[in-house]
Amino acid sequence: MIGLYLVLAIGLLTLGHLCKAHRWRLFTSVYETLPAHCLITSLSAGYLINFFVPFHMGDLFRIWFAGRRMKNGYGYASATVIVDRCLDVLCVTGIFLLLWLSEPTAALRRITVTYGIMLGLILILFFLGIFWNRGFKQLALSFCSIFNEAIQFRLLFFLWSLISSFKDVFRKVSFWKLLLDSLLMWGAYLASYFFLGKTLQQLGYAMGLRECFSLIFGGSALFGSTFLSTTGLLQPFAELLLCLYILLPLPLLLCGSLLHSRKEPTCRASLLLPHRKPEEQLHFLHLYFEGNQRQALHEYLNMNADAAILRDYSSGSDATTMLCLRDNETVFRKYAFGTAAVKLEEQAQWIKSLSHKLPLPEISMEKHGTDSFCYDMRYPKPGMGLFQYIYCHSVEESWSVLEQVLEDLCEKLYPKEGEPVSQTAIADYVKTKVEANVRSICQSKILRPLTETDHIMINGVKYRNLPLLLPLLSKERLSRIFAQDPRSEVHGDLTLENIICYTQPEEGKPYYLIDPNPGNPVKSPYIDFAKLLQSLHGKYEFLETCHPTHMEEGKIQFLLPDSPQSRQIYSKLREWLEAHFPPEAVCSIYHHELIHWLRLMPYRLRRNENTAPCYYAAMILVMNDIADLYGENGV
Numbered sequence: 001m002i003g004l005y006l007v008l009a010i011g012l013l014t015l016g017h018l019c020k021a022h023r024w025r026l027f028t029s030v031y032e033t034l035p036a037h038c039l040i041t042s043l044s045a046g047y048l049i050n051f052f053v054p055f056h057m058g059d060l061f062r063i064w065f066a067g068r069r070m071k072n073g074y075g076y077a078s079a080t081v082i083v084d085r086c087l088d089v090l091c092v093t094g095i096f097l098l099l100w101l102s103e104p105t106a107a108l109r110r111i112t113v114t115y116g117i118m119l120g121l122i123l124i125l126f127f128l129g130i131f132w133n134r135g136f137k138q139l140a141l142s143f144c145s146i147f148n149e150a151i152q153f154r155l156l157f158f159l160w161s162l163i164s165s166f167k168d169v170f171r172k173v174s175f176w177k178l179l180l181d182s183l184l185m186w187g188a189y190l191a192s193y194f195f196l197g198k199t200l201q202q203l204g205y206a207m208g209l210r211e212c213f214s215l216i217f218g219g220s221a222l223f224g225s226t227f228l229s230t231t232g233l234l235q236p237f238a239e240l241l242l243c244l245y246i247l248l249p250l251p252l253l254l255c256g257s258l259l260h261s262r263k264e265p266t267c268r269a270s271l272l273l274p275h276r277k278p279e280e281q282l283h284f285l286h287l288y289f290e291g292n293q294r295q296a297l298h299e300y301l302n303m304n305a306d307a308a309i310l311r312d313y314s315s316g317s318d319a320t321t322m323l324c325l326r327d328n329e330t331v332f333r334k335y336a337f338g339t340a341a342v343k344l345e346e347q348a349q350w351i352k353s354l355s356h357k358l359p360l361p362e363i364s365m366e367k368h369g370t371d372s373f374c375y376d377m378r379y380p381k382p383g384m385g386l387f388q389y390i391y392c393h394s395v396e397e398s399w400s401v402l403e404q405v406l407e408d409l410c411e412k413l414y415p416k417e418g419e420p421v422s423q424t425a426i427a428d429y430v431k432t433k434v435e436a437n438v439r440s441i442c443q444s445k446i447l448r449p450l451t452e453t454d455h456i457m458i459n460g461v462k463y464r465n466l467p468l469l470l471p472l473l474s475k476e477r478l479s480r481i482f483a484q485d486p487r488s489e490v491h492g493d494l495t496l497e498n499i500i501c502y503t504q505p506e507e508g509k510p511y512y513l514i515d516p517n518p519g520n521p522v523k524s525p526y527i528d529f530a531k532l533l534q535s536l537h538g539k540y541e542f543l544e545t546c547h548p549t550h551m552e553e554g555k556i557q558f559l560l561p562d563s564p565q566s567r568q569i570y571s572k573l574r575e576w577l578e579a580h581f582p583p584e585a586v587c588s589i590y591h592h593e594l595i596h597w598l599r600l601m602p603y604r605l606r607r608n609e610n611t612a613p614c615y616y617a618a619m620i621l622v623m624n625d626i627a628d629l630y631g632e633n634g635v
Helices: 002-028 036-052 058-067 073-102 106-131 133-144 149-171 175-202 209-217 226-230 236-247 249-260 278-290 294-302 339-354 386-392 395-412 423-443 466-473 475-481 525-536 540-545 564-580 583-608 612-630
Strands: 308-312 320-326 329-337 363-368 372-378 383-385 455-458 461-464 499-502 511-513 550-552 555-557
Touching: 002 036, 002 073, 002 175, 002 236, 002 249, 036 058, 036 226, 036 236, 036 249, 058 073, 073 106, 073 149, 073 175, 073 209, 106 209, 133 149, 133 278, 149 278, 175 209, 175 236, 209 226, 226 236, 236 249, 329 339, 329 363, 339 363, 339 372, 383 386, 386 395, 386 499, 386 564, 395 499, 395 511, 395 525, 395 564, 423 466, 423 475, 423 583, 455 612, 461 612, 466 475, 466 583, 466 612, 475 583, 525 540, 525 564, 525 583, 540 612, 555 612, 564 583, 583 612
Parallel strands: 455 555
Antiparallel strands: 308 320, 320 329, 329 372, 363 372, 383 499, 455 461, 499 511, 550 555
């Protein structure tokens, strides 16, 4: 009978561990459907470590092993393990209370009080988090802020994950599934301890369920290793059976999980924080722990609740662009907040209103919030931005796509004979996009060493600097140059990265356009042509990853990549413009390019000021070219 009881005890203990891993998966599955074998391996290896090492160090292994597989990282893994352990404390306290009530011994009273104190501390922290929510967050932020940004982010993200995990136990985890898993887990464990007691009774020990449960979860088990807390109490043979009982399920689970791992599919994951740049994630965490803008933060958190984020495609705008998986469909999701949300909604309306005229993405979903807007674009056949396409295809193929874009816009979007843009609109354009932005540039601390000299050395070559080039930007000059600009509907942000080219043979158009900006104060086809110049003449797309290698007063050194492909495409674009428009129109287009650079500078200063000097230098190169091409009078 000893063998039968021991086998039943080991089998039920193994089942209890499996149920515990399944319950843990309930917590992780709120954001990630982590493979079952990963959680089982993590749990069994953690218990193996706890058997030999005190202070539950095996839980740290659980966090490390599971966290390295999670897209949300170790902070979220830590949070789920802590939630799991807190529920264990609740259940163990309840079981000890029932055992003490059934037989009120001094030993059971001590251990019940010990667990009760632990549970009380957990509940105090829990209710402090609810009723002193803002104060707790601000205290946590004050503490974390004493560290550098990297440590600060990890600490805040861990606390954020912990808070979210506790909330999600009540908001997103099915109560009935959690209850069922907990009942099955503790039912299997208690049945296992019952048969363990039967095994020891066969050896002459007065051990029942109560004694075995106290042995496993007694006071010494709180901080000591399982081995130390269970040895020295029984005879050697009984202790050998006890060690066999505790240890044998662990290699069985490890072997089973490794075999099962080959059959499990790739798992879905969505991020606690949308996958954006680290500085933006840290900014969000600061806003969250400051306790302000609760409505905006709530909308931010729910923006991607229905999708798994695959990749971040955000670039030069205040909107975020993600490649996501939603309802088994791959989509590009764009979302924004505040004033950027208004612009994003205008963008979506532009796409829907002109989709019958131009190759544009299909919008499959829109979300309106109090201070936010979001839409999904269906992901068509594989494609890439024209900026990348140029370096993967011949100049002839690349120019063929760009020429098709230009012809389609001229035929289907721009009127043949448009009324001139009003002088009032031009005056407002110059005031807000030129004069205001020049002030922002000149007032920038990081740009001041570059802006105050008459000449600037860029990569070892001397150029006229902003003080000498300001006549190009005079109100009178620009008003005269823009006076005959035709008024038209425009895309508004026609850079190379917003022209998506199909990479596989496709019937019909070889491209589609994304990310329009229809809210320009001046609407003219020349705005769009100038955006193409910004990419090909000013090398805008190259600058995203540029950083100054050396900068001092009136000097800047940085890597500005170039290529024969882009130079040839630029040459063809200039030829096309000169063939289709009179010289004064081409002059206007180049000056609109200059204003695009001015409009870009405050955004770069706001988004990542460390890259702003490179954008400033690129702008100065463009201004020198325009000064050489069109002189003082702009002819």
